[in-house]
Amino acid sequence: MEIQYIFELFGTVVFAISGALAADERQKHDWFGIAFFAFITAIGGGTLRDLCLNSYPLVWIDDMNVIYAVLAGILLAGLFYKYFSRLRTTFMLFDTLGIALFTIVGLEKAQSLGVNNFIAVIMGMFTAVFGGVLRDVLINKTPTIFVEEIYATACIIGGICYLILDSFGVDRNINFIVSGSIIAVIRIITVKFNLSLPKFYK
Numbered sequence: 001m002e003i004q005y006i007f008e009l010f011g012t013v014v015f016a017i018s019g020a021l022a023a024d025e026r027q028k029h030d031w032f033g034i035a036f037f038a039f040i041t042a043i044g045g046g047t048l049r050d051l052c053l054n055s056y057p058l059v060w061i062d063d064m065n066v067i068y069a070v071l072a073g074i075l076l077a078g079l080f081y082k083y084f085s086r087l088r089t090t091f092m093l094f095d096t097l098g099i100a101l102f103t104i105v106g107l108e109k110a111q112s113l114g115v116n117n118f119i120a121v122i123m124g125m126f127t128a129v130f131g132g133v134l135r136d137v138l139i140n141k142t143p144t145i146f147v148e149e150i151y152a153t154a155c156i157i158g159g160i161c162y163l164i165l166d167s168f169g170v171d172r173n174i175n176f177i178v179s180g181s182i183i184a185v186i187r188i189i190t191v192k193f194n195l196s197l198p199k200f201y202k
Contacts, residue, residue: 003173004108007180009069011101015042016073018094019135021084035074037135041098042070044131049106049123053113092191095144099128100183103155104162104176121159128155128183150190150197158183 019041020034029037043060050058060066077084084090106127110120129145129152136143145152162179170178189195 004105004176007101007176008105009065011098011105012042012066012069013073013076014094015098015102015131016070017077017084018091018098019131020074020077021081021091021094022135022141023139031074031078034077037138038074038077039070040138041131041135042066042073044134045102045127045129046106046109046131048130049109049127052126053110053115053123055109055113059109095132096184096187099132099151099155099187100158100180102131103128103158103183104180107159107162108176117163121156121163124159124162125152125155128152150186150195153197154183154186154190157186 016038019038022041023029023034023037043066046059050056060070103124105124107120107124109127110123111117115123133143133145158179161182162175165175165178166172
């Protein structure tokens with residue numbers, strides 16, 4: 001099993017957890033409601049990517065391990081909810097891990113379908129952020145991508161770093177880890193120091 005595939009499943013688990021935690025922050029949902037938000041968060045970005053790239057069957061339809069990963073995330077969120085809820089940064093950390101992993105997964109998927117590098121970076125960003133966008137819209141919350149601009153920008157920077165390292169022949173697995181780590185570090189730093197891009201107008 002390739003490390004990229006392992007990271008994809010791990011990213012699915014952490015995004016499912018972040019979806020479950022985000023949903024329960026707003027109001028008390030039953031298990032079906034939590035599962036719905038977790039699925040949307042975990043598979044929403046990849047589904048949009050595959051639809052844009054005309055890639056069928058959709059990844060979660062073609063690979064049952066993705067479904068199992070979502071279910072694992074839901075179960076973990078349910079079992080350890082009280083522990084997670086005590087940690088103020090838990091949701092942000094799970095969300096950060098998710099976007100870091102899914103950006104590179106989406107970029108590589110786009111490359112495997114023969115698109116140019118610019119589109120591959122955009123597809124990586126879509127994969128990472130649009131599950132969260134759908135989740136936030138459904139729980140009546142302004143999506144993070146619209147209020148914290150560096151959220152999506154971090155994905156684009158990480159995607160560009162991946163392409164640069166790839167052009168120098170860096171091992172794929174090392175590249176995956178390094179580029180994903182760059183996304184995570186940028187996200188954590190911008191949250192810690194409340195950084196954002198300049199506003200379009202004042």
